[in-house]
Amino acid sequence: MHVLQLDGIDQPLHLQQVPTPEPGPGQVLVQLHAAALNHRDVWIQKGQYAGLRYPCILGSDGAGVITELGEGVEEALRGQAVVINPGHNWGDNPHAQARSFTILGLPHQGTFAEYVSVDARYVRSLPQHLSFEQAAALPLGGVTAYRAAFTRARLQPGERVLITGIGGGVALLALQMAVAVGAQVWVTSGSAAKLEQARQLGAKGGASYKEEKWASELVKQAGGPFDVIIDSAAGAGFEALLDAAAPGGRIVFYGGTLGAIPQLPPAKVFWKQLSILGSTMGTEQDFAAMLSLVEQHRLVPVVDQVLPLAQGEAAMRRMDEGQQFGKIVLKIRS
Known part of the structure; x- marks a missing residue:
């Protein structure tokens, strides 16, 4: 072969x-x-x-x-x-x-x-x-997105969601799944074209992470902070996610393309009662549930x-x- x-x-x-x-x-x-x-x-x-x-x-x-x-x-x-x-x-x-x-x-x-x-x-x-x-x-992107959004972050209909780095397979599938279950989704990207494409897939809005105050801009767009944040970058920008998270919010990350997080101010985590969650791939049950959601909503x-x-x-x-x-x-x- x-x-x-x-x-x-x-x-x-x-x-x-x-x-x-x-x-x-x-x-x-x-x-x-x-x-x-x-x-x-x-x-x-x-x-x-x-x-x-x-x-x-x-x-x-x-x-x-x-x-x-x-x-x-x-x-x-x-x-x-x-x-x-x-x-x-x-x-x-x-x-x-x-x-x-x-x-x-x-x-x-x-x-x-x-x-x-x-x-x-x-x-x-x-x-x-x-x-x-x-x-x-x-397969890989789908099960990763499903576990991050639903098994780990326990995303619920109507919640405000922020997905960073839109354009990659996992981020896009997380966007499609979140929209399908009735969540309100905002995204980030360094590309204006990708932000517009995400809106066509159901995102409510977005911002360029190249802008200095992108996190506060997104919170303003969304009418409040985010219940769930799904991230794959980590790195120096992670602290901005703490600011964008709602009290009791869940931040789940499945990658670290920007490297280690240099600062993680503890007060921003404990005072807001935040949950910071790691996620990798998924179980066989996650995979089956992901396929079920894809079929139910005919996601492509x-x-x-x-x-x-x-x-x-x-x-x-x-x-x-x-x-x-x-x-x-x-x-x-x-």
Whole structure:
């Protein structure tokens, strides 16, 4: 089969032929129709990720059709169109993942390939209203957004929500999910075009985080501080989120692209009774609940661009530049 292979740090992805995997006991072989990129793939290529090993096949997001079954797998699964849950071996504690938790695409073979073999428990029926390309844009970003907004922050209809850094897959899916359940959402971005695109998806308004007083401007726009704030940057701007949060508010962050938080004034946290929550990926129950919400509200992930598998390196560079609005998808099979 053809795959996109990464041979080392800062090496370009290149098309390579490798043996097609065979499903083991309890596994299914999925013929992938589409896969999607995540920033995780770029970090692995740059060597900025734990557990690096080369050569490797990246890709955590994928959708396709089950073509082969391992021992013990129900025959009814053969031929089903599915989307793959990229979070494996979460463990028994719903509050945090086990040490054995892994994400598809490292250490195990990922979805930038014509076929991938995974345990049958990690495939779910493709939402009927989505194409393979749209469904491939959903798994990692969708489960991350769902857990951050609902499992961790316990977002309720009618609440005011601030989502930072709109344009990435997780932030956009969090926006779509929050709007779907009746929350009022505001966003930030460094791009005026992305702020306008977010409004078209249901955001009430937004502000550029490049402006000095963006947090107070957003609170003014919203008519009050925010009950829930969903962030992926952390860094020096995190203190502004404390100011923008309502008393009793919940700030949940699922990444730290701007690095460590240099100052966290304790009085702003304890006097406002704030909850600061970390969130990573999600349980199998989170994944199932996310798909249920997507199907109930017929949500369609935002796709920035669809490229053929052979142009995977160009897709990685577009992701690295951060100019995309939505998910970058690789089309593997027509």
